[in-house]
Amino acid sequence: MKYRSHVTSEIDESIVDGEVRVAGWVDSVRDHGGLVFIDLRDHGGIIQLVLDPADAPAEHELAHTLRNEACICAAGRLVMRDPEVVNPNLATGTVEVRTTELEVLSRAGVLPFQLSDENVDETVRLRHRYLDLRRERMQRNLRLRATAVRAMREYLDEHGYVELETPVLTRSTPEGARDFLVPARMRPGNFYALPQSPQLFKQLLMVSGFERYYQVARCFRDEAQRADRQLEFTQLDIEQAFATREEVYSMVEGLFAHVWERTIGATLATPFPRISYHDAMLRYGSDKPDLRFELEIADLTDAWAETGFGVARGAIDAGGVVRVLAGPGAGRFSRREMDELTDYAREWGARGLAWFVVEEDGSLRSPVAKFLSDEEQRVLLERSGAAPGDAIFLMADTEATTCRVLGALRTHLIEILQLEPSSDWAFAWIVDPPVFDWDEDEQRWSPNHHPFTAPTDESLDLLERDPGAARAKAYDVVLNGFELCSGSIRIHDQDVQRRVFEVLGIDRAEAEARFSFLLRALEMGAPPHGGIAPGIDRMVMLLAGEQNIREVIAFPKQQYGIDPLTDAPAPVDTGQLRELSLALDLPPSEAGQAGTSAAVGAGRDG
Ligand code: ASP
Numbered sequence: 180m181k182y183r184s185h186v187t188s189e190i191d192e193s194i195v196d197g198e199v200r201v202a203g204w205v206d207s208v209r210d211h212g213g214l215v216f217i218d219l220r221d222h223g224g225i226i227q228l229v230l231d232p233a234d235a236p237a238e239h240e241l242a243h244t245l246r247n248e249a250c251i252c253a254a255g256r257l258v259m260r261d262p263e264v265v266n267p268n269l270a271t272g273t274v275e276v277r278t279t280e281l282e283v284l285s286r287a288g289v290l291p292f293q294l295s296d297e298n299v300d301e302t303v304r305l306r307h308r309y310l311d312l313r314r315e316r317m318q319r320n321l322r323l324r325a326t327a328v329r330a331m332r333e334y335l336d337e338h339g340y341v342e343l344e345t346p347v348l349t350r351s352t353p354e355g356a357r358d359f360l361v362p363a364r365m366r367p368g369n370f371y372a373l374p375q376s377p378q379l380f381k382q383l384l385m386v387s388g389f390e391r392y393y394q395v396a397r398c399f400r401d402e403a404q405r406a407d408r409q410l411e412f413t414q415l416d417i418e419q420a421f422a423t424r425e426e427v428y429s430m431v432e433g434l435f436a437h438v439w440e441r442t443i444g445a446t447l448a449t450p451f452p453r454i455s456y457h458d459a460m461l462r463y464g465s466d467k468p469d470l471r472f473e474l475e476i477a478d479l480t481d482a483w484a485e486t487g488f489g490v491a492r493g494a495i496d497a498g499g500v501v502r503v504l505a506g507p508g509a510g511r512f513s514r515r516e517m518d519e520l521t522d523y524a525r526e527w528g529a530r531g532l533a534w535f536v537v538e539e540d541g542s543l544r545s546p547v548a549k550f551l552s553d554e555e556q557r558v559l560l561e562r563s564g565a566a567p568g569d570a571i572f573l574m575a576d577t578e579a580t581t582c583r584v585l586g587a588l589r590t591h592l593i594e595i596l597q598l599e600p601s602s603d604w605a606f607a608w609i610v611d612p613p614v615f616d617w618d619e620d621e622q623r624w625s626p627n628h629h630p631f632t633a634p635t636d637e638s639l640d641l642l643e644r645d646p647g648a649a650r651a652k653a654y655d656v657v658l659n660g661f662e663l664c665s666g667s668i669r670i671h672d673q674d675v676q677r678r679v680f681e682v683l684g685i686d687r688a689e690a691e692a693r694f695s696f697l698l699r700a701l702e703m704g705a706p707p708h709g710g711i712a713p714g715i716d717r718m719v720m721l722l723a724g725e726q727n728i729r730e731v732i733a734f735p736k737q738q739y740g741i742d743p744l745t746d747a748p749a750p751v752d753t754g755q756l757r758e759l760s761l762a763l764d765l766p767p768s769e770a771g772q773a774g775t776s777a778a779v780g781a782g783r784d785g
Contacts, residue, residue, distance in 0.1 A: 226276060453609075633668045
């Protein structure tokens with residue numbers, strides 16, 4: 180017991196009059212009428228130390244010199260506080276330690292910010308992350324994360340899944356992002372890719388007969404960072420052999436129910452509702468709808484087939500759609516606010532947005548109402564589900580643009596109308612997405628999930644004939660507007676795998692060059708298999724009630740992948756580059772930031 184006899188969370192009135200020894204950080208120091216009070220903080224909470232010059236003059240003197248966040252160790256007798264100084268906000272608020280021993284284990288210099296300051300610039304917080312992580316909120320978040328991961332392991336171990344590791348230095352695993360490459364010193368000119376996911380290895384483990392696998396896996400994707408995305412992130416990677424979609428669904432529902440119960444004591448309603456990808460796009464304009472809100476998009480295209488209303492007519496004639504979304508209470512928006520919403524829609528690619536306010540008597544007020552027949556107005560009102568006081572927003576365009584814009588508008592309206600969510604946790608399965616999406620820029624098909632996803636049995640005939648119509652045995656879990664995980668039943672038949680590669684423009688030679696190991700494995704008794712990969716960062720962000728995954732990652736990166744703590748990425752010296760047989764070829768604007776033997780040599784080689 181050199182440093183402590185109790186963690187503060189173990190201290191309560193039952194040990195009053197006993198000796199305690201505690202260790203932690205100075206949360207605050209106060210001098211009141213000659214007595215010095217220190218709030219000592221450890222991972223269990225806070226305990227008040229009181230130093231009386233009459234009890235311990237030297238310690239009292241020392242206490243005066245302490246700064247916040249110094250690391251200290253103290254001992255003394257636990258006593259009841261005087262009733263008038265009881266702190267009901269503190270678990271140990273009725274007691275205090277009459278301190279007779281005080282040792283400074285490590286002094287604290289000038290702090291870049293006070294822990295109590297909630298408004299510190301994020302870069303400053305990350306640059307001093309070791310200090311930032313001392314905050315109660317960050318301690319809570321990261322401990323919650325640990326509890327969540329433990330709960331995942333508990334559940335999967337219990338259900339016969341084996342935790343296995345797969346390589347980090349590997350070949351490209353396409354998940355639709357750019358690879359991070361690592362030059363191979365021993366094979367000059369060759370590169371490892373960091374895994375975008377362990378996808379191919381987990382499939383190989385199924386061929387190997389492990390049948391049920393999981394891994395808390397770090398994945399790397401070189402893509403734009405957002406509040407819910409990091410260049411490196413952690414997912415709970417799962418795969419199982421002989422699995423149907425139904426089996427995956429119930430396993431995942433059980434997993435989430437267990438994690439929610441263990442972390443925040445919430446009981447989830449299972450099974451989760453299922454919505455087809457097609458319906459999600461139609462009704463919510465998104466494949467990750469926030470289902471805590473009831474707002475739904477409605478289609479008018481068939482009912483308005485004969486319309487003379489210009490924009491709608493034009494869109495329908497061009498093979499597009501007419502869709503509407505009602506905003507509850509949005510009838511109160513001023514003309515200017517309506518214009519702002521139109522601008523918002525334009526930012527998302529709309530050419531325009533028509534609006535209709537539903538008056539008390541059920542009539543429609545709108546600059547364009549006069550272009551609509553009574554019947555068109557009736558259908559508009561009926562299908563949108565709008566009531567007096569609401570506003571209806573109408574778009575006519577291609578299906579893709581209409582989905583995108585109304586989906587974004589739905590999210591925006593929820594925010595600006597400050598709508599009340601109908602539940603805390605709106606989980607849903609989004610199922611049967613397309614196998615392929617048409618990539619306009621590249622003018623070719625790309626995988627909607629990844630190239631190893633099995634088409635539905637009915638879609639096998641469509642692969643070459645009508646790739647856009649082929650549906651996949653794939654599924655996502657969405658929660659409160661976030662995609663929490665994606666997964667699928669995989670292709671375990673070499674022929675089907677080759678056909679999918681072909682549609683994706685990967686011919687035989689390229690398939691062999693990139694994926695021969697997979698194709699060979701599929702020739703050797705590969706069982707049917709499927710899996711999923713919940714994103715742990717996002718999951719914990721939602722459990723913690725945070726808006727940003729950086730708040731649940733110990734050492735996250737900022738924009739452009741920069742880590743303000745270590746200053747990574749950093750230049751390397753020319754010697755290191757030479758060893759890797761690499762030479763830099765930078766545009767002049769960036770050359771100054773890169774490593775040169777002169778610039779870096781001084782710092783690194785000394
Ligand atoms: N590999 C997929 C991903 O990272 C997940 C899966 O299909 O299991 O999104």
